[in-house]
Amino acid sequence: MKNSKMYLSTETMNLGFVRKVEALSGSSVRRCFQCGKCSAGCPMRTFMEHPPNRIVRLLQLGQWERVLAGRSIWYCASCETCSTRCPNKVDLAAIMDALRKLSWDANGPSKESYVQLANRLFIENIKTYGRQYEMRLAAVFNIKSGQFMKDFLLGPKLLTKGKLKVFHQKNRNIGEIEQIFSRIEEMRKKGEAP
């Protein structure tokens, strides 16, 4: 093994996918030299099957399918620690966003469904109400995920503290919000936006 060197080449890399990630994230994937600093500071690494530096490595080695199929990208907390510390200015937090979008658009081959469900409900709430209503979000999440009793004791306590709003205010900009959603959809249909 003395003289063995590993080269990154366009054949091993699947440059098409790497380019897609780079365009979406605005960050280089190829610049990473595997120092591991991102993973050293990542608060979520213990929950991930591939820590952040390995995610980048897998992309460099053309094994993006493993990345998209795994749950690591959904366990990233978007805390920006990795992007803050990378000596090569690899914006890993943005790469994680890009990978989630690619997995999301492909209708989530990932095993991690709860995080995706929570994201979906959160976004639907914006579309319907304009703002987040935490109690509604939690209730619908529990029903859809089949965890009816989850946080059962937390609810009443928050209610008595006046922390959960039961009634929704009407937002006068709701029409505007709906239009933002539909214009984005429109752009995507025409291939004008990712």
Added chain:
Amino acid sequence: MKNVLNYSYYPGCSLHASAKEYDESTKGVFKALRIGLNEVPDWFCCGATPAHNVDELLSLSLCAKNLSLADNVEGDLAVACAACFSRLKTAQHRLTENDIKRKQVETAIAGAVSLEKPVKHLLEILAKDYGLDRLADAVKKPLNGLKVATYYGCLLTRPPDVPELDCCEAPTIMENVIAATGAEPVAWSHRLECCGANFTLSRPGVVLNLSNAILASAKRAGADCIMVACPLCHGNLDIRQKEIEEANGTRYGMPVFYMTQLLGLAVGVPAGKLGLDSMIVNPLPLLKEKGLV
């Protein structure tokens, strides 16, 4: 009396619900300091983490629209929630440097994006615009003897080029603000660690784990309480504290204050107007012991 400063105000969804005491105490402190806050009418959700998680264009568009609504109200935009602050600043940053994304967003919101108005977290307004000296002068009841663990969490200072609030790895702005009241900030290890806010709903186990480390670190440092500037951090450290204690077989009993609640006590806002009774971990025994209520 005339206000010394005036801002437009984006409270964010949490401040109208689970973090209403943050909203209430912010208004109390700003009124006492004679800083005007005018809420942006019909603002909407910034998209927070879930939107940028899977759909950057949506996230940028929601923020851009909010920024243009804010343009109708006078004054720099004051933001209380660290997550909203991070999203709005990120949008300004990305849309300034990336023409392609800016054009897409302009199509989505059917209008020009306006990126001029400075977006400021409350901390920045208090420490820089209002000023630490003036803040110290406004203190009526010094918080002497109160040991405070100042918790930044992840989004107030990161990534380095976006929030422009303070140094990303060794910030001091929270310590400076609370020290101005006479309280004693403690040195501790977890002030910049993530509490796992994005998993509150989907994977609470993550929160129990990460937030436990934060509470344990504050306890080790000898803090009487934790001070936060983000409703999501607060939700995890305060609302879930009992659950965290049960899951880890320990007991912290650590009150978690919004910075504006502590500042409010110091500058003479009546305790009844700071939402102290909304806190799940009861802060009154501590405040009584220190002679602060």
